[in-house]
Amino acid sequence: MEQNVKEFLDKVSKRNQNEPEFMQAVHEVAETIIPFIEENKKYQNMMLLERMVEPERMIMFRVPWLDDEGNIQVNRGFRIQMNSAIGPYKGGLRFHPTVNLSILKFLAFEQVFKNSLTTLPMGGGKGGSDFDPKGKSDNEVMRFCQSFMTELAKHIGADTDVPAGDIGVGGREIGYLFGQYKRLQNEFTGILTGKGISYGGSLIRPEATGYGNVYFAQNMLSRKGEKIEDKTIVISGAGNVAQFAAEKAIQLGAKVLTMSDSGGYIYDEEGINQEKLNFIMNLKNEKRGRISEYVEEYPNARYHEGETPWSVKCNIALPCATQNELLEDDARKLVENGCMCVGEGANMPCTPEAVEVFHSAKILFSPGKASNAGGVATSGLEMSQNSLRYAWTSEEVDKKLHEIMNNIHAKCVEYGTDKDGYVDYVKGANIAGFVKVADAMLAQGVV
Numbered sequence: 506m507e508q509n510v511k512e513f514l515d516k517v518s519k520r521n522q523n524e525p526e527f528m529q530a531v532h533e534v535a536e537t538i539i540p541f542i543e544e545n546k547k548y549q550n551m552m553l554l555e556r557m558v559e560p561e562r563m564i565m566f567r568v569p570w571l572d573d574e575g576n577i578q579v580n581r582g583f584r585i586q587m588n589s590a591i592g593p594y595k596g597g598l599r600f601h602p603t604v605n606l607s608i609l610k611f612l613a614f615e616q617v618f619k620n621s622l623t624t625l626p627m628g629g630g631k632g633g634s635d636f637d638p639k640g641k642s643d644n645e646v647m648r649f650c651q652s653f654m655t656e657l658a659k660h661i662g663a664d665t666d667v668p669a670g671d672i673g674v675g676g677r678e679i680g681y682l683f684g685q686y687k688r689l690q691n692e693f694t695g696i697l698t699g700k701g702i703s704y705g706g707s708l709i710r711p712e713a714t715g716y717g718n719v720y721f722a723q724n725m726l727s728r729k730g731e732k733i734e735d736k737t738i739v740i741s742g743a744g745n746v747a748q749f750a751a752e753k754a755i756q757l758g759a760k761v762l763t764m765s766d767s768g769g770y771i772y773d774e775e776g777i778n779q780e781k782l783n784f785i786m787n788l789k790n791e792k793r794g795r796i797s798e799y800v801e802e803y804p805n806a807r808y809h810e811g812e813t814p815w816s817v818k819c820n821i822a823l824p825c826a827t828q829n830e831l832l833e834d835d836a837r838k839l840v841e842n843g844c845m846c847v848g849e850g851a852n853m854p855c856t857p858e859a860v861e862v863f864h865s866a867k868i869l870f871s872p873g874k875a876s877n878a879g880g881v882a883t884s885g886l887e888m889s890q891n892s893l894r895y896a897w898t899s900e901e902v903d904k905k906l907h908e909i910m911n912n913i914h915a916k917c918v919e920y921g922t923d924k925d926g927y928v929d930y931v932k933g934a935n936i937a938g939f940v941k942v943a944d945a946m947l948a949q950g951v952v
């Protein structure tokens with residue numbers, strides 16, 4: 506590693522001890538951005554990266570709530586307001602027992618670059634709680650959301666900070682959070698995205714992250730003269746991103762072989778078609794069941810308890826569950842099995858060692874900050890529609906989403922093409938994302 510990258514990382518890690526996920530995200534950015542700054546005088550001596558790794562504001566708060574037995578429960582709430590150089594803070598809320606400062610800071614940091622790549626005016630933020638929605642009744646989730654928003658409402662606003670969903674926060678939670686904000690502030694305004702269509706949501710927002718990931722993969726494949734049609738695809742996760750990545754892949758004629766949850770994965774050799782996917786959507790979104798139940802409905806499929814799907818032979822892999830879910834050995838297995846393209850739907854699902862394997866093998870690899878940016882981009886379009894007091898059709902939103910994903914791909918190629926013609930999408934996404942934020946920071950002085 507270059508000496509100045511090492512010195513920079515040493516300094517950041519001293520100030521952010523016991524934050525491995527945050528340091529992992531910073532490390533990946535520093536390796537590409539520090540050499541870029543060294544080649545570009547206008548970005549030198551302004552402490553840009555040093556300022557970017559320091560959140561503008563971090564809010565932590567107590568979230569007390571009553572469970573169905575009348576017991577008092579206490580969780581911890583967070584909002585990281587990372588960078589507002591190019592717009593109001595924007596990024597999701599995660600409700601999961603593993604949530605801590607390190608995870609939310611890595612997500613907020615990634616969000617700054619991702620939101621910049623969309624070309625829409627959104628800064629970066631992220632938040633959430635260690636609350637576990639699994640096994641909770643609707644009423645418990647509602648009481649938790651109301652308590653969480655009672656504090657969060659003091660820190661957000663349509664022109665200040667606009668949260669949305671992430672793991673464990675879907676349409677149900679956004680509805681409860683929005684209802685409480687409106688009651689507290691007596692104001693009907695676009696303070697959250699991912700809202701229901703009946704109260705200011707955008708068509709295609711639920712689909713956008715998964716669809717966008719597949720659009721990005723199409724772009725990468727088409728540079729190689731390849732198509733997604735007839736390709737075999739391995740997907741991890743069975744939540745929002747995984748479901749709609751699968752749906753778009755099926756619509757485009759690919760064969761989806763796997764989906765998973767934290768218990769294990771299902772492998773359906775015949776392919777998961779739209780009817781089977783509808784079963785999974787109902788299972789996960791309404792019944793809130795486990796992916797293992799798939800094989801009770803479709804007995805030709807197999808359930809692999811406690812395993813991830815990366816040993817299944819495929820042309821394309823779309824990790825859509827969570828961070829660090831695809832390890833070095835998994836990456837080797839994928840490459841050995843002839844996988845030609847890996848598109849991150851989740852945030853940072855591949856470890857740095859796994860990414861290194863993909864880069865060394867020169868296969869197509871896109872980082873989440875580029876290939877899952879369709880979700881936040883469509884949140885940006887929801888904000889635009891809220892400001893306009895207007896709603897675009899599905900076709901209009903999907904067309905804009907498609908254009909944004911094509912444009913992000915083009916930017917990655919512009920900044921990430923190596924001398925031998927291989928596109929390093931990590932480098933491309935980092936530099937393209939950095940330039941816009943850095944220019945705005947330079948214009949705004951030392952703030």
Ligand SMILES: NC(=O)C1=CN([C@@H]2O[C@H](COP(=O)(O)OP(=O)(O)OC[C@H]3O[C@@H](n4cnc5c(N)ncnc54)[C@H](O)[C@@H]3O)[C@@H](O)[C@H]2O)C=CC1
Nearest residue numbers: 671672673714742743744745746766767826827851852880
């Ligand atoms: N929802 C969105 O619009 C966006 C989400 N993302 C990222 O996509 C990923 C998935 O998010 P969503 O689909 O929204 O969440 P979700 O809550 O709808 O689904 C999460 C899925 O991941 C699985 N999962 C969680 N922890 C796991 C573990 N330890 N091992 C295996 N599987 C696990 C869950 O079982 C579930 O299937 C996350 O990394 C999130 O940050 C990224 C961009 C936008």
Ligand SMILES: O=C(O)CCC(=O)C(=O)O
Nearest residue numbers: 596597669671880881884
């Ligand atoms: O739609 C949003 O604002 C946030 C989406 C998100 O959390 C992400 O891109 O990771």
